[in-house]
Amino acid sequence: MNAAGILQIVILFIALTALAVPLGFYMARVFQGESTFASVILGPIERGIYKICGIKPDQEQHWTAYAFAVLMISLAGMLIMYAIMRLQNLLPLNPAGEAAVAPDLAFNTAASFTTNTNWQNYGGESTMSYLTQMLGMTVHNFTSAATGMAIAVALIRAFTRRSVKTIGNFYVDMIRSFLYVLLPLAVVFAIVLVWQGIPQNFDPYVTATTLEGGNQIIAQGPVASQEAIKLLGTNGGGFFNANSAHPYENPTALTNLLEVIGLLVISAGLVVAFGRMIRDNRQARAIYAAMALMLAVGIGVCYWAEAAGNPAVYGPSVDVASSDQAPGGNMEGKEVRFGIANSAIFAAATTGTSTGAVNAMHDSFTPIGGMVPMVNLMLGEVIFGGVGVGLHGMIIFVIITVFIAGLMVGRTPEYLGKKMESKEVKLAVLSIIVFPLSVLCLGALAVVLPAAIPAITAAGPHGLSEAIYAYASATANNGSAFGGFSGNTLYHNSALALAMLFGRFAVIVPTLAIAGALAAKKIVPPSAGTFPTHGWLFVGLLISVIVVVGGLTFFPVLALGPIVEQLSLAAGSLF
């Protein structure tokens, strides 16, 4: 670890917060249906879409209708994307002549992009045509993120209402998120990325004659437009197989900083918007502080572990010290221009959110370094989290926290003036239980079923880590991987797709049910017995609840995976 590395971490937090605050103010206006400076251009487009689709924007929905609309639009998108992949060999914009995608891989990929996971059992440049990347991947990067945002907005709105049956109109929330938040940010971001060197073309792959006379085929494509939304929408599906480690996806240290900010900023801005919409910024500050603290700890641990290198593998003759002349540390699977600090920052940020893009290969991290992204997944991706999904996941944990605090003092828990009664707490627990249920059951099957085992390439405890990481990543809708895990088999394509769909929709539906229940409640003014949900005591309690829930559930498997591996490595034994 060195001063430049630590300074870069500090710069990230300052820049992120400086951007998230104004963005949050803007988003609050968007979600409350107010006009913004973008309305001049986007307003007519918005109204045009409503007209063509027959959507009545002021017609509000009961939570069941809202949830049904979420499922319908996801289903429609998934079917369309499946069809595009199966037919890409017949469709235009396929200069590399990619074949039709196999049915199981197409199902897995359609589920993956619909659920904002972007788990990739394929290499982009060797499988998908330009048209598929645009109409499939890029579109879902927008719509799945807009869907997540809509759900968070519905939940926030529920807190502000009294005795009302409806929670808003899904189509309006989603289309406004798409048009006013994602699209303008993506346009600006894509242009900056091109300036820094990311390609944006429809050229055929270039054949270069190298200086030593060999041939090098260099993949091209409309990369920048997809890269921008891949990060802003916390999607993470790379245009290329190597994702944001690829110099065409992340060419400079500056793009790396911007990409990390990009994948955090909307989720961070949503917390700010939450404070504005409930008219109590202190509540938002508490949640923001909890998220930022957990992110900082994750980055710190990962950076420390990776900077220490891997003596059992590198031996005494290799210099792993970091300096102005060399990055040092554990450089397997990492890029020189990023070095250790930026790889650790990216790994923690991409798994704290539901992004799953990588700029370094998590599979080759040291056991403790690789445990950080794994733990971030296991905590439920509430460290800023996926666009929308992170905030509503965090609010679920807040409900559990006030419930536990209520038990301690023997009062009915309340949050933001809403009494948390049996129904809400049960639904919150239901949405939390989905995650360990899927990860542990499907993860266990992945290490015992004969059809599943061949996907695991690492021997010893690391093999378990690969399988658990895969199912944690899929269920949490993250999409990053311990890449040695070769999941492109009939079994894993199907099981991972189910994990992704379950992890998305089995959480969304109870969350919307909570929103419905909350909107129907009265708002009680705070009294002397109300447990304050701002301030450091609450922040500490909230973090403890998140860590205890995640820790109790997953400690055994972490002990058998990365912890055993670290101890073995320290003893010098390899597998």
Next chain:
Amino acid sequence: MLKQLKQSILATLMLTVLGGLAYPLAMTGVAEALFPTQAHGSLVERNGQVVGSTLIGQTFTGPTYFHPRPSATTDTDPADATKQIPAPYNAANSGASNAAPSAKSLAQDVADRIAALKAENPNARIALPVDLVTASGSGLDPDISPAAAEYQLPRVAAARGMSEADLKRLVAQHTEGRTFGVLGESHVNVLALNLALDQGAAKQ
């Protein structure tokens, strides 16, 4: 139910046109107008021929060139389409080793690389920097660390018949420090440095 499904499909189609066609096409137009070189992949030409991209690493094995980092990229085996064989710096199939940190195979690869580097660079004056013995994340890393260039410097100088001081100056010219003095790591672009070497040789 049917009305909802129709609304969903229509909305998806509208958003597909906006996000999947209008947005990438507009971005392509803007990129072409503002940054044409970058938009087309930052390609480098010599004598009218594309020799690579400044952003994409390529293989160098000869003694007169600085060598890049190991690359774990693969390609389809021409003899058996179901198999992948090693193909370093395959820019049509990026990727890493994804080797576990506790893998015997990784330790073996590293040991082999150390032995090869030591045999190629008997006159190296500094310890082997870690980036030279590890495969990058993309398999296409265009850069090495300044220490990795320093390590290879005596070999390249000898093979080219250049003075080490001259070569050192050239390497320094092609060393990029941290962006704004703080972001990222110092690095040397291997293709740019080797092109400059060839250019210098052509002048003499």
